[in-house]
Amino acid sequence: MTQTRVPPAPRDRALARPPSILATGVRLPEVRWAAAALLLFLLGWGMQLAAAPAPLWWAAYLACYATGGWEPALAGLRALRDRTLDVDLLMIVAAIAAASIGQVFDGALLIVIFATSGALEAVVTQRTADSVDSLLNLAPEQATLLREDGTTATVASRDLTPGQRILVRPGERIGGDGTVVEGISEVDQQAITGESVPVVRGVGDEVLSGTVNGTGTLTVRITREAGASVIARIVALVEEASGTKARTQLFIERIEQAYSFGVVVATLLVLAVPMLFLGHAFEQALTRAIVFMIVASPCAVVLSTMPPLLASIANAGRHGVLVKSATVMETVGRTTVVAFDKTGTLTEGAPEVTEVGAAAGHTEDEVLALAAAVERYSEHPLGRAIARAAAERDLAVPEAVDFRALPGRGVTGRVGGRAVTVERADAASATTGTVVEVRREGEPVGTVTLVDRLRPDARAAVQAVAGLTTAPAMLLTGDHASAAAAVAERTGVTSVRSRLMPQDKVAVVEDLQSRGERVLLVGDGVNDAPALAAASTGVAMGRRGSDLALDTADVVIVRDELGAVANLVRLSRRARRYVIANLVIAASVIAVLVTWDLVATLPLALAVAGHEGSTVLVALNGARLLRRSAWQSG
Structure with a gap:
């Protein structure tokens, strides 16, 4: 029979309802x-x-x-x-x-x-x-733009740019990928992510173009242009x-x-x-x-x-998994071992405070409040986690002045006229996470322990792929051994390689493949890109994945759902x-x-x-x- 020949389509076009894809030559x-x-x-x-x-x-x-x-x-x-x-x-x-x-x-x-x-x-x-x-029909052609002066205007969804705010009324489809800045509602994401029930979305949560707003009104700040939205990337x-x-x-x-x-x-x-x-x-x-x-x-x-x-x-694209070629779809099923990156893959890449230790003469609240005072202006994930923990405890956080970052070490500032320093402790002292030391005028005040949050589906995903492959799932990470071991224990991974530089991850992958294994590597960061390219199949996490990782990978999991790995292999x-x-x-x-x-x-x-x-x-x-x-x- 006559075979359909389809030229590749450009990645960066906006959602403008082009002629039917895959149908070139099919009339x-x-x-x-x-x-x-x-x-x-x-x-x-x-x-x-x-x-x-x-x-x-x-x-x-x-x-x-x-x-x-x-x-x-x-x-x-x-x-x-x-x-x-x-x-x-x-x-x-x-x-x-x-x-x-x-x-x-x-x-x-x-x-x-x-x-x-x-x-x-x-x-x-x-x-x-x-x-x-x-999927193209999911994206509404128009959206309600919220101007700086509070007035609204109806605009084409494809013309929305990052930074603009849109108003999404109950029952409307969301006009672009963005973050909720005001309001709370349930959002039906089934058409994009496959989630069977609506999910609650409030301030700080990500929402996707084409999903349906529930009973609440949301104000959404656009984070991606139309051509870079989840729907556009899938198509x-x-x-x-x-x-x-x-x-x-x-x-x-x-x-x-x-x-x-x-x-x-x-x-x-x-x-x-x-x-x-x-x-x-x-x-x-x-x-x-x-x-x-x-x-x-x-x-x-x-x-x-x-x-x-x-x-x-x-089918995979309809479930938020982008497979970049027919060759990749054919290759994925031959996987014999699945390797996971840790931070941003098995974990969410968002640390949380799990323990506060106080030195003699100090309280836990005092330690956390002092740390939050100097971390308030920090953009580091650890600093944001400390500030968030203090807010959750409703602590009175004092003002800090003379804030200064200590590259590779921590931050320092003056609180009540006295120098306060928050520095990461020696990795050897960390048992189940990252420990930072809080000092005032050089004297120890206490410590704060932070652990990267595990993805809720991480353990189930590891178990699912372990049942499909001949070799056990692996953890490849640049983090120290104790943090890697803690994540491995919580997810059920039995083979762990820690303190790996990017070239070390490549070496591990190439060694496995030289022994006849077909490696599927799941990662998200720039440091994962070389190993993603070296693996038989590279899978990138779509939401937080770096541009380099997304471009290098053979597969992109749009909604970062680890369970999709096993479904894709099957x-x-x-x-x-x-x-x-x-x-x-x-x-x-x-x-x-x-x-x-x-x-x-x-x-x-x-x-x-x-x-x-x-x-x-x-x-x-x-x-x-x-x-x-x-x-x-x-």
């Missing part, structure tokens, strides 16, 4: 031409059965030929001009040859089924396109992925030309040998050769690979099973029909039905991976 006229060919075939058949004059039903059949066959014939001739042999051309030649020996009915039947299978292939491919294109990356081909598909295409040429040579032998050595009449030998050409053509084989992989890419493996099943079906049908034609008499109509039926079957089988259940069941 509704294909369906109309197939329907017209069927009607002409039925008209000719009816006249033939009614014993109408032969020229009338011959004319109807020939019109069927022209209606259903002109497009594949043109595609085949263009391929021939480029010195390639297209299977479409083989089908057209077979149909014309059938008419030349008076079997115009069988030739017309071949044209009809061939055109119908092509139309069904177009519909299946369009379904994959529509499943992704439907753009799936477009790119759809323009690629898996290794299995590339292998099939490499042998397709040789195979098609072999079919032509074998067809000539099937025509000549019976006449020369078995005494068959020309018409009998030609009929057998025509049947052979039809049943030996690799239409179903060519169509076995891409529909399952494209459907899987679309989906990839299911897609591979579908590809193998399709290849077995296609090869088996070819083998059975070819054998039947060579050792017995295979009716032309049955040959057409069997060959084209297998083509339709493999296309529809691949489309089953578009179902939502395929994401969970794998």
Whole structure:
């Protein structure tokens, strides 16, 4: 069948509802031409059965030929001009040859089924396109811009820029990716993230373009331009992925030309040998050769690979997982070991105060208040966590002056005229997190222990991937051993490598792969990028991931849901099973029909039905991976 060729789409275009993606070369006229060919075939058949004059039903059949066959014939001739042999051309030649020996009915039947299978292939491919294109309809075309003077204006969502504020009323779709700065409401994110129930979003929480606001009113500060929103990234990356081909598909295409040429040579032998050595009449030998050409053509084989992989890419994209190529989708399922970065991946990259220790003569509240006083102006995550902890305890935090950062160490300032310093303690003293020491005029006041918050789904995600791979999950981190061990214990990771520089992570990955492992690495930071590139599959966390990590990775998890890793591996493996099943079906049908034609008499109509039926079957089988259940069941 004619294969759809899709050029990669640019990543940075805004959501302006472009023509349907994946559908380049897939046109509704294909369906109309197939329907017209069927009607002409039925008209000719009816006249033939009614014993109408032969020229009338011959004319109807020939019109069927022209209606259903002109497009594949043109595609085949263009391929021939480029010195390639297209299977479409083989089908057209077979149909014309059938008419030349008076079997115009069988030739017309071949044209009809061939055109119908092509139309069904177009519909299946369009379904994959529509499943992704439907995301474009989620983004509202307009949003309510909130001006600095408090007035509002209706603007195009695609024109929103970072820093602007929009007003989202109850029931409205959110016009852009941003952060809530005022209000609280429940937001339905199912269409983007797959979450089954609305989630509460308040001040400081992230909201996504196209999600539906609940009963509250929200003021949202835009953080991404329309072209960089989650929806736009899903659409753009799936477009790119759809323009690629898996290794299995590339292998099939490499042998397709040789195979098609072999079919032509074998067809000539099937025509000549019976006449020369078995005494068959020309018409009998030609009929057998025509049947052979039809049943030996690799239409179903060519169509076995891409529909399952494209459907899987679309399904993953619908669940917020961006797979950048068909090759990646094919590779993910071969993963034998999954390695996780720690900070920002298994943990949220947002430390929280877990313990406050006071020196003799001081209280915990005093220690935390002094630390918060000088950390109030710090942009460091540890400083923000200390200030947040003091606010949660409703402590009276004194004013600090002469604030100064101590690069690589901490901060210092003057509180009540006395110097207060907050510095990170020696890593060796940290047991389950990071310890900072609070000193006043050089004298110890106390310590504050902070631990990076574990993602709620981290342990379940580790257990899920451990059940899918032959090797246990690994933790690769640049943090010190005690912090790594604490996270490993809480998540169930049994293999830990700590104090790794970026090049050390690469070395670990390359060592594993030199021993035959296929490594899937999950990370988020700039320091993870080299290892993401070195791994068999690199997976980046989308929300907090660095630009370098997102560009380097093969897969992006948009909503940072670690459970998506196991679902993706299962989906990839299911897609591979579908590809193998399709290849077995296609090869088996070819083998059975070819054998039947060579050792017995295979009716032309049955040959057409069997060959084209297998083509339709493999296309529809691949489309089953578009179902939502395929994401969970794998």
